[in-house]
Amino acid sequence: MKQLMTIPSEFYQNRKLIWTLAKNDFRTKYAGSYLGIIWAFVQPVVTVMVYWFVFGVVRQGAPKAVPFVLWLVCGLVPWFFFQEALVQSTNALIEYSYLVKKVVFKISILPLIKVIASLFVHIFFVAFTLVLFCCYGYFPDLYVIQLLYYSFCAFALVLSMAYITSAVVVFFRDLTHLITILLQIGIWMTPIMWDFTDMGISESALAARILKLNPMYYIVSGYRNALIDKQWFWEHPGMTLYFWALTVILFVFGTRLFQKLKVHFADVL
Template identity: 50%
Template sequence: MGYLKNLYHDRNIIMQLAKNDFKVKYLGSYLGVFWAFVHPITMILIYWFVFTVGFRTMPIDNVPFVLWLIAGIIPWFFISEATSSGSSAILDNSYLVKKVVFRVSVLPIIKIISALFIHIIFILIAFGVFLFYSYPITIYHLQVLYFLFASIALVYGISLITSSLIVFSRDIGQIVSVLLQFGFWLTPIFWSFAIVPFNLQLFFKLNPIYYIVEGYRNTFIYQRWFWEDPLLTIYFWVVTIIIIGIGTILFKKLRPHFSDVL
């Protein structure tokens, strides 16, 4: 609760730094923020073309493949971008760590909020695409806020760990990139979970990102509440809280040494 109070107290400077971080990413390019949408949209179009035209993938559960893909890949874009940028939060803002009396623990939050700007726009785009395909907005869509919060909590815990360790070993950044690649292929983003043999399904469900991706699909497509999967929900939050706890302890122990190493 004390940490949440500190976040609320520093909310103005956090938002300002998040906006600055967002602008700096595209500073100097002619198209600016437009580049934030080029890569994700290109990926969606490529997967749609390969699986729909090339492999002639049929609609999954009577849902057009492009809708099924969008619902799963949008949360992944946010998790991947926020985790990558959150891992480098301290390195990218070393001047705040070394020369200014600043609450360093908010730096990962700043990176996450910066990534959140684009994610919110993609969510709105998803609503528009589903409306175009005659999928009406229902009360189930409210839980996108819940899964958005779940995504932020998970990424924040991971970022606390990785941003602390990367100060002492730059190899952590490469390890994070490799693990994100594994996470992309092991999460049912563009392939259906139904093809997984029953005896292996539990293994894939241990991936906390599975909960979020399926949650977005339950929100946009299947109209299923998150509490209808109580065991999976409990598991996700237990894992997330443990990750945040480990990240907090690690961050506090390593924080006094950041300025010396940087």
């Protein structure tokens, strides 16, 4: 238990440093370009427009409870955060190799810094989503509070995975390319642009149960439950228990792996 609490305690002890480095990381990422941090928002918006045109205009699926663009954004916003945070945090140790080589620096906070930096953009897009819903006449209610919960779910999941990927990529650099490929597959394996009705699959079917093992299914569905279906997360106890059990297992495994390998990071980098 003492080993498991090492990294969370380092988070608390270095909370001010983490916040400062996360803000600096977000700013410097787009330093030197004319539009600066605006680029952080342009690409996701363009992606939403492309998917909306292809799946909402050209190829229309089964009717939704709300306009398709609202249904689509609810799935894309958490995925954008997950994708950006995982890719950035995976390369955290490599990017900050000069800090890894400093004996006194707590390198365990580096993946967290990247995840928090990605969270800044996510907060903007959650606000953008709420404004978009209002423009269509769907105003926030009490269920919207759950966006905080599901955002935390995404944060916890990606951070847990980041400790695994950031530790392994130091020794196996090809992991970065592998993650990119898996994310390209993952966006289609997660019901973001489609749902089981579009696929003609019953939610009780074996194929649907297999697809629900994807932890991002819980988060994407949660955003839609909060904004569209008006359901509370405790109305899905089985999925909630599964998600948090998997996230805790990933965090425990990831932090232990990170602690075991970190003595070799400076030598390899």
